[in-house]
Amino acid sequence: MVRRKSYLYAVIVFLFALVVVSACAPNPRLQLISPSMVVIAEGEVFVPPTPTPRPRIAELSDEEVLAGLPEAIVALIPGDAQRGLDLTVPQNCIGCHKIDNSLEDIAPIWAEIADTAVGRAKQLGLAGPAMYLYTSITNPNDYIVPGYNSDVMPETYSEDLSEQDLADLLTYLLSLRAE
Numbered sequence: 001m002v003r004r005k006s007y008l009y010a011v012i013v014f015l016f017a018l019v020v021v022s023a024c025a026p027n028p029r030l031q032l033i034s035p036s037m038v039v040i041a042e043g044e045v046f047v048p049p050t051p052t053p054r055p056r057i058a059e060l061s062d063e064e065v066l067a068g069l070p071e072a073i074v075a076l077i078p079g080d081a082q083r084g085l086d087l088t089v090p091q092n093c094i095g096c097h098k099i100d101n102s103l104e105d106i107a108p109i110w111a112e113i114a115d116t117a118v119g120r121a122k123q124l125g126l127a128g129p130a131m132y133l134y135t136s137i138t139n140p141n142d143y144i145v146p147g148y149n150s151d152v153m154p155e156t157y158s159e160d161l162s163e164q165d166l167a168d169l170l171t172y173l174l175s176l177r178a179e
């Protein structure tokens with residue numbers, strides 16, 4: 001009987017200790033690690049850093065989009081986006097470029113390439129995104145996308161593609177933008 005009682009006491013003491021320990025545990029909210037890995041104190045409101053807005057082609061006027069593009073090509077824009085898309089098959093663009101994430105390691109993906117081109121043109125100090133895309137096709141080694149190799153993309157498109165082909169391809173690429 002005595003044995004049983006002390007066993008019961010032990011359990012009660014243990015449970016009590018458990019309650020005390022958990023009550024004394026530090027308030028986890030006090031050590032909240034913010035997404036920027038900054039420890040914030042209780043009561044402090046975490047203000048996320050303002051992300052640099054991604055440039056959007058939709059914010060540019062037609063003149064700004066086409067600035068710097070050869071006159072002969074500008075005259076043909078807007079071209080036929082469907083024909084541009086169709087050209088990517090025989091010209092094998094889609095052998096390397098995808099518009100989703102599936103083959104990103106071979107060549108830059110084309111998802112929202114029009115918006116990407118706005119940022120690249122800005123970084124490179126070029127007149128505009130259409131000119132950046134045009135040069136990337138006709139002289140692929142002029143600007144190498146960081147993380148990719150030069151001398152991979154064929155340098156023959158300036159000869160193989162007509163002005164109409166280029167205008168249609170550009171019209172298609174310029175349509176690949178954020179909603």
Ligand code: HEC
Pocket residue numbers: 088091092093094095096097106107108109113116117120133136137140141143144145148149150151152153154157169
């Ligand atoms: C054999 C593979 C290959 C083929 C075919 C190819 N490209 Fe590329 N392309 C690349 C690679 C690699 C890059 C990145 C290196 C660079 O900047 O040249 C690139 C870059 C580009 C860029 C710049 C992308 C960016 O994110 O800034 C554009 C635009 C482009 N290609 C368009 C085309 C078009 C249009 C065609 C077809 C007419 C084509 N490419 C065919 C491999 C290819």
